[in-house]
Amino acid sequence: MNPYISVFEDNKVLKERMIHLENEIISLQKTNERQLKEITNLKEANSELKENIEARNEENVSEIIDYFHSCSSIRKTAFEYGMEMAELYESIIRWSCDCNCVIKEADDYKECRIEVIGRREYDEELEKNMTNEELAFRERHLEADEVYKIIYDYNESTNLSLYKIADRYELKINYLFKLLKENKLIENETDANGYHNFYEEHMGSGCEWDGETELGLIET
Secondary structure (H helix, E strand, O other): OOHHHHHHHHHHHHHHHHHHHHHHHHHHHHHHHHHHHHHHHHHHHHHHHHHHHHHHHHHOHHHHHHHHHHHOOHHHHHHHOOOOHHHHHHHHHHHOOOOOOOHHHOOOHHHHHHHHHOHHHHHHHHHHOOOHHHHHHOOOOOOHHHHHHHHHHHHHOOOOOHHHHHHHOOOOHHHHHHHHHHOOOOOOHHHOOOHHHHHHHHHOOOOOOOOOOOOOOOOO
16 A cells, blocks of 8 residues: 555545534634523623612612511511621611611621631621630540541532531630641642632622632641
8 A cells, every 4th residue: 555645535534523523613713602602691680689688678778677677687688688798797787877786686696797708807806805714625635536526528428518507616716727738638728628618608798619729727
């Protein structure tokens, strides 16, 4: 067989494959353009809807506040008026002339406040009122059986967040991260199970993890 013919045929096959791939790329690009346009339109529609809801809510402040007083719940009121909990939380304070006396009446005030401001700020407030003994206990030397239980909860309890584990054993959150690293369960803090959700719980409502940022919890 003529080697030149073989090479020619091989090149022909490769060229046809290359053209096919190029056509697929063009097709995908067109699909992506349509999808991006659809996403943009949906975002604009969602933004317009949100603005309409906000405008309506501003017009019905007294109605919203009355409903809030009747149910004593930030979450229930937010659901009733199509608002995000954090949005309503901040709005009630603003409607009350930047005073939190009204919102404190809610039965779910504490849990909503923690969600809005984040555990970092909330825990810092708590620790200011702790004794030296209480603070030391949250970073105490752990016995082997206690370490085993913590590791078991971390590995096996999918319903337990990092903060729930820390709270269960009365540990500072950075101490839990150090414990995980010392026992080779993580190398970097971002390796921890559920770190994406942890980040928002730590930093507060609306703070989304970018997939890279670390908070320095192992080093502190």
